[in-house]
Amino acid sequence: MSSYLxxxxxxxxxxxxxxxYNMQxxxxxNELSGMIRRLDEARKLMMIMAQLESRSPSPNVQPGQPVNRPQPTS
Structure with a gap:
């Protein structure tokens, strides 16, 4: 943004x-439009993940028990 100013x-x-001036x-x-598009995609993915997490846990997990999630690998 400061570069644009x-x-x-x-x-x-x-x-x-x-x-x-017009070229730059x-x-x-175009760069800002791409950034906005990527932010919107990330926001949508986060909303989907939140919806999936808010659903009831699988039947073999007792209420109140923490759900074991696999650790990310590097």
Whole structure:
């Protein structure tokens, strides 16, 4: 975001031309759109995981017993 603001400052002060400004602005716009898309995908996955965790545990687990989850491997 700060790079985008710096770009606007350079354009306003005449340090870069309109064509260069437009190219870099479009680059930043595409990068931000991609970041927003990835954040939205992560949010959706987290919502799905929360829904799965809130469902009742499997029948062989007694209420009040902790559910053993496999540890992630490196």
């Amino acid at each position: 710096a770009l606007q400052g350079k354009f306003t002060q005449g340090e870069i031309g309109e064509q260069e 602005r479009d680059y930043f716009r």
